[in-house]
Amino acid sequence: MELQDYRTEYTYETFSFLPELSMDEVYDQIVYIINQGWAPAIEHEKPENTMTHYWNMWKMPLFGTRDPDEVLREIEACRAAYPNDVIRVIGYDNYMQTLGHCFVVYRPRGR
Template identity: 30%
Template structure:
């Protein structure tokens, strides 16, 4: 199963040149870049681990790509995403987020439906690797 979260998640994985182009777009919009990783990509898990600090003063995509390479060396078996933050006062939110690394074996989710009292239905997610 392929986890689909963030921008570009229904497309084939981006290569480094395409990731660089997206980071350059973010920097042109004066968005700060952050790199995060996790081994739990469940959609309700919004708290991924940060790799370093957000790069608020970054002006060149090469800096973000160097940090991404370092993160891949340490956490290459996990999901890694790039976030772009709008740091303008009053907004301060993620403007773009996309996955740039996936583990070789992605978990699969299985939904189980159980009939309950008065024809109500309950759902549960089972995670299998």
């Protein structure tokens, strides 16, 4: 596995220095979020605003979901609606009221 140069213009969240995650790897991370009891949520933002703006939430967090495929369907719906945005999945820990996990699942080409 080849690591990316950390000095790139756009690096985001967990796994930023690794090559883009495959759908199987994204699925495994979603399963991890669900197994921790965290609520998966999807956020998106224009690439030029990711470091200076709060990200927009795609719908409400999926509180109580136990189905990783439901999260994948929502990722694809967000991607279809916002094809030029960076999309990330967060695992919201409602007990600690913080992000337990956060990673990018889609970057527009060239970003």
